[in-house]
Amino acid sequence: MASDRPVTIKDIARKFKCSPSTVSRALNNHPLINEDTRKNLQEYAQKVGYQRNSVSLSLLNKRTGTLGVIVPSLNHQHETAIIDGLQSVLQPQGYLMNICVSNESYLLEKEYVEKLLANRVEGIFLSISQETYDSGHYEHLESIIQRKVPLIFIDREYEGFEASRVTIDDYYGAFAATEHLIKMGCQRIAHLKGPQGLSITEQRFHGYIDCLRKYQFPIEEELIVSTNFQVESAIIPTQRLMELPQPPDGIFGVNDQVAIGAMNVVREKSFQVPGQVAIVGFDDSPISAYISPPLTTVRRPGKQIGAEASRIFLNQTKENPVTLENLVLPAALVIRESSLRG
């Protein structure tokens, strides 16, 4: 028993010179097993650390009570809010969640899908990685569908793929943020973009562009700069913006982090926020209301994405045939001091 191989029912049966089925019945409190035998076997099983192999059992029972969640990263409050929303609905229903981080890698995402399917999860919630977008691969998603495991996209979806999804209207949120800056009297509105190729980057960018067009503002390349969503990545681009012959008087950041980084630079360059430069972020992260000046931002209901995705999953487990849902949640502008040019 001292090896590190897990103890099996057969090991226990050998020890007690009885049949494996007797051991199994004793451990399951079968009425045909007498009290003493049951007690002895149960005590011994506990002593040697016998662990029922719930995976093998679940292959027979088809219920593992486990769900898979694959996200590209855990570095942003938005992703953890989605997970929080999933757990708040599904943990009380007895589901355990396996959270996997793809690190924006297609290969890791694919491996996690395979591993989750092999572990017989009952549903997969997926926010797809940047590489998966770029590569155009979706065979790993088809393998989920083929296995009749519910697949629900959370936040980052694969357009055109037949599965349910809960996303946020990023386009509208960005449009509203830009429109707000225009109404505040900004004439030159810069945009700190997200990384290339991501759907949320593109949608926010198009919301910004289309709003400028609607108000017949020129689109100026020099006012559109790239970041990687991290606060540090906004520093150098914003320095360049503020050193232009005609610096911007409004900045729309792709998220709160880069907006806060930009705010820092704008002030270092001795411009006033919001008097000379109005700033708007995106996410409504918890900190945004408490910095100085408090940040105008766009609220992304992360927790609600998780809760709605959970509801869709629970419906799908009951229905046959399944009705796919495509839910787009609104993103609300939250106006605070950083954009009020008075």
Place this chain on the structure above:
Amino acid sequence: MASDRPVTIKDIARKFKCSPSTVSRALNNHPLINEDTRKNLQEYAQKVGYQRNSVSLSLLNKRTGTLGVIVPSLNHQHETAIIDGLQSVLQPQGYLMNICVSNESYLLEKEYVEKLLANRVEGIFLSISQETYDSGHYEHLESIIQRKVPLIFIDREYEGFEASRVTIDDYYGAFAATEHLIKMGCQRIAHLKGPQGLSITEQRFHGYIDCLRKYQFPIEEELIVSTNFQVESAIIPTQRLMELPQPPDGIFGVNDQVAIGAMNVVREKSFQVPGQVAIVGFDDSPISAYISPPLTTVRRPGKQIGAEASRIFLNQTKENPVTLENLVLPAALVIRESSLRG
């Protein structure tokens, strides 16, 4: 084949009127299987979505390549930095990580331990929940040890339990933060405490108390208030502090979130930061350097915790008998403007 039962080797064998072992060999590219048979079987297996049951296989092979990570929450940058550190070392080694969130619940933590063991993970990284501390339960941890699965505490440990651990010297960090405020000339230093019963709460609290004692400052109950780590939880307690007949001239927050919440209130009450009230946080979260004024804080090397825990795990997989390691990483004071009373 249209049922939602996973396709098995037996199903494929029946279809091709051959033995299951032929199918198995074909799918594993066994040299005794002729080329055409192999190709036909592999194509068919792919078409019907046959998924090798890696769990059953792994019961024989004893290698699942999967590790479990259990954390109390994902709401703080510190936890996600630890996970990032684990992944940066272990994913390149071919390990996949199952991340589980206990929500500070002992029962969920226990269920996750059981599920991870049943799924035959090769190691468990655990930051224990508040309820587990409070309850004094550790049978679920013993079941990990009994199964000879490496258990490594990350950040929040179970004192006295025989397992490896990587923690941070929270006591020293809090002592250094308080000493810094004393050296800046603060006379009445308040502490925004974390939730009761957590080791990090207690260690930071004792660092604060022992430092006050060392410098023969009185311990004043009215200057010690509780928060739940969230930015919002600092608002009302700080309002009360600033309405005292003798408000504090220094505030040490248990983390950056509550320090930023406190900074907001202090200014709303028309006190200057740092001129009238110096503020120090804890964590060095990415945002802390970019708010105004930039926050003095204590750096917790979250990513390094993950990397060191990974190293210990990899060592334990090679060694027999295993040497337990107890690694305490230093926490460094990072001085910025919010505490410089000049």
